[in-house]
Amino acid sequence: MSSPGAATAFARGVQKLFIGNLPWTVSTKELQGYFSKFGHVQSSNVIYDKTTGLSRGYGFIVFSTRDGYANATNKPYHTLEGRLLDVQPAAS
Numbered sequence: 246m247s248s249p250g251a252a253t254a255f256a257r258g259v260q261k262l263f264i265g266n267l268p269w270t271v272s273t274k275e276l277q278g279y280f281s282k283f284g285h286v287q288s289s290n291v292i293y294d295k296t297t298g299l300s301r302g303y304g305f306i307v308f309s310t311r312d313g314y315a316n317a318t319n320k321p322y323h324t325l326e327g328r329l330l331d332v333q334p335a336a337s
Contacts, residue, residue, distance in 0.1 A: 265331030284313015
């Protein structure tokens with residue numbers, strides 16, 4: 246989802262996205278696979294609860310290029326396993 250924050254992050258050279266509302270079944274590999282269609286993914290990370298080992302429902306993607314970041318943020322919405330994702334520039 247493109248936003249004023251996306252433009253600011255892009256201008257600073259940041260290519261990291263926060264991905265919220267992830268289905269608890271999505272793995273880091275699946276998250277990377279989905280976002281790799283927008284550009285080369287340098288790293289992906291789903292955050293897990295240390296106690297339960299279950300996904301906390303969010304993660305991060307880092308693109309190796311600004312093009313990948315721009316392609317992902319310019320898409321109006323993202324869905325994974327039927328769920329609408331919350332895609333925003335990650336806080337630095």
